[in-house]
Amino acid sequence: METTQAVKVLTHFIGGEMVEGKSNRFGDVYNPSTGEVIAKVPLATAEETSQAIETAQKAFPKWRDLSVGKRADVVMKFRNLLTENQEQLTQIICEESGKTIDDAKGEITRALESVDLAIGAPHLVKGEYSVNVGGQINSYSAKYPLGVVAAISPFNFPIMVPLAQTSMAVAVGNAVILKASEKVPMTALFISELWKKAGLPDGIWTVINGDKDAVNELLENPKVQAISFVGSTPVAQYIYETGSKYGKRVNAFGGGKNNMVVMPDADLTQVADAFIGAAYGAASQRCMAISTIIPVGEETADKLVAILKEKINALKVGSYTETDTDFGPVISQQSKDAVLNAIARGVDEGVEVVCDGREFDIVKQSKGFFVGPTLLDKVKPGMDIYEQEVFGPARNVVRVRSLEEAIDLINQHELANGVTIYTNDGAAARKFTTEIDVGMVGVNVPIPIPVGYHNFAGFKGSRFGEGHMFGPDQARFYTKTKTVSERWPTATTVSTSTFAFPSNNE
Template sequence: MKYNEIKNYLNGKFVSGMGEKYDVYAPINGEIIGEFKAATKAQLDEVVAKAKAAQESWAGLTAKSRSKVIYKYRELLMKYREELSVVNCEENGKSMEEAYAGVDKAIELTEFACSIPQLISGKTQDVSKGVNCKEERRPLGVVASITPFNFPVMVPHWTVPNAIALGNAIILKPSELTPISAMKMAELWEEAGLPEGIFNVVNGGKEIVEGICDNKDIVAVSFVGSTPVAEIVHKRGSANSKRVLALGGAKNHIVVMPDANKDAGSRDIISSAFGMSGQRCMAVSVMIGVGSIDEVYGEVVAKAKNMVPGVDLPPVISEAAIKKIEDYLDYAQENGAEIVVDGRKVKTDEGYFIGPSIIDWGNSKKMSSEEIFGPVLEIRSANTIAEAAAIQNESPYGNAAAIFTQNGRFVDEAIREFQAGMLGVNIGVPVPREPFSFGGIKDSKFGYGDITGVSSIDFWTNLIKITTKWNPEHKVDWMS
């Protein structure tokens, strides 16, 4: 095994877990590349207690002092970009191009964290004669971030740098499928000079997630993963009086108008649907054609048919993921859909590869609302933008929606009707860039606020208001 034992990072030390043993597989060939023992609830509770003590000292530093460590960490991300990308590729199955992009996005997210001292300077105002009010941001304490397999480098950087820059100590629980990147992050934080106990990695499965939700000294929890688990984490954490922001799944829609640019539109739709083999919560799952879109439709189908697993498509994460995709294609066939491109026909014997699939439902309403999370694009037809928007609105999810057109009036109507937190015009993956925040609506998010950008500052801090009176006179006005 290349990585042998993957350890937890607890209070500045790499420590073996004392719980269940997990194997880590390389999706590209199905081979075991590492193993780890999960931390126990007792180990979690112990590290939280130590993190609580460490956080008090960390919070006592000025934001500018803390930012020096964040700047150094950013430098190390750049220095070890190649190594992190290779790990990302090996444990997740991404192509190297996608792995580089994930690390580059992590660097951008860390750069935002570097700017936090300027963003939390606070407001101050003389509200009456001799009376001043001001605001300041104070950290919460010990917080936790539970992250998924699909972006083992990028998604932890949605939360970790911001939470640390704002004065918190954080417990990272990475996916048990991709724990190696988190161990590398721990090495970089240590090299950057972060004090012991401020960043911790606790590996494990359900028991650790439950332990995080239940531990009274963890005051806030972020989660990114499937909707069913996001809802459970939100309910359990909230029941224990925690601040919880849990991001779930998605089934994103792109509306294509007859005037859509054939080349740019088909390229973006293919990239959105099949990039990372569809394993991202911002991938397009459904293309809705309004009227005749034969040119874009034909280009999308032709491009998909020419995609080769292992060349144009990385593997999916596991055998279970392949089974879910195959089961859904069976469901579509049984319910009258046309399988225009069948990824099952190009499945490989080695690794977790499966080809792209395109399912044409026409006007049928039997398309499932289930998130497939694989290289599957479903096609629906509509006569008007209103009909297309109604199809999008029926989805229980609300991460992203987009329209492809050259007509501003079409854009206005679609944007007004879409029900999603992140909307796009002629863009297949409408992810906001910093300082704008990432977050959906409906069943794509449980809790209030967004997980990145300026909105994240609200989540990781308390807003403190201070009123000061130096006026010795009595009743100068009603405020004094």
């Protein structure tokens, strides 16, 4: 596939304007389908990041003091603009991430769920009121925005994750700084223009592009009150520990090693179809992608692997510009190399290669970052391909003898984002959902990612901090609760000094 598009020089978005970078450092933005550089993204210095934070801090009070209804109105206008510009958004997402058109449109739809929830922020920030808790004192609680908050988002969802992290933060009155992935910055800059058109005051939405210098400034700057992060587990742990050290509220979401347990009573053709979409969609670059299928019993495994082999070998890997493409490339040459190396290590450790994605013509011949769908059987715990998250289309089959063995195996892993079971046995499903120690659980659902109005979070090494992404917990994470006790004296009120601890006995 050829392209004649000139390389763009991108900007930051600060104070309501596109602002050129000053660091003279740039990162390359690729079209993963062609392997070509399509843009240069500025990498902000700590000083540039600090100035952006200062701009946001100055803008915050006016937005905080605006009524919740007027803030919700701006979010509603933003939502309408997202819908009106969906086709252009789709093209940008596909170009810089390599997603198929259908996958990009699906991501936009899920992003809108977070915006829809944020429109309801007036309901979610309601406080409580008690009359005459004692001595004619009334007590009430109220939720207030934190101030300047920051989101650090990943490459694999250029719009869904950033809006899941930030929509509620904006709606409840904060000034938001987005540090988008430097691999997919164009989507973030485009939605910045939509926020401005929607009437969001300058400085309330900021996009600062950068690498570790920008991230560390966000983590250490005292004006930033909260950090939301989505990415790999090692970085999530670093973000959580560093942000907490500097007194910030932090939720940091890491990787997943998600499993699909298949009971002998399941319809194996349906299971195979569900697994293929959940495992290989978006070139497996999803933290909720199914990485391991666990059939219970050898007979179940043999039958399932045979069905999977036929279906996987029929998948089409290609560019988003081609018709009937099932999934596209991984994000970079580095990612492609990592996936190919993971497959090679698996082979060295003794796995059985059922489908070898390395042999696809497009993998060998294209300059794009393509890896074909790979299925490895006879994978066992302790193997690198089993223990480590592989962010690309190399998937595993782990055979077990019983449901109990499957549950024990899954619960021993350090990552616990999502898991699902396929069965027609209600008792088995109940046992599974009760005993499994994973944050998001599916029953006959291929990817158990919740809708935007339910909370999203894994357990163990998949999540650091107590906040959630998606759902009403976002309103709690981005607000602080102030409790007020008040009494209004009358002409007959008797004033006396008391030295006992205040109580409600009056």
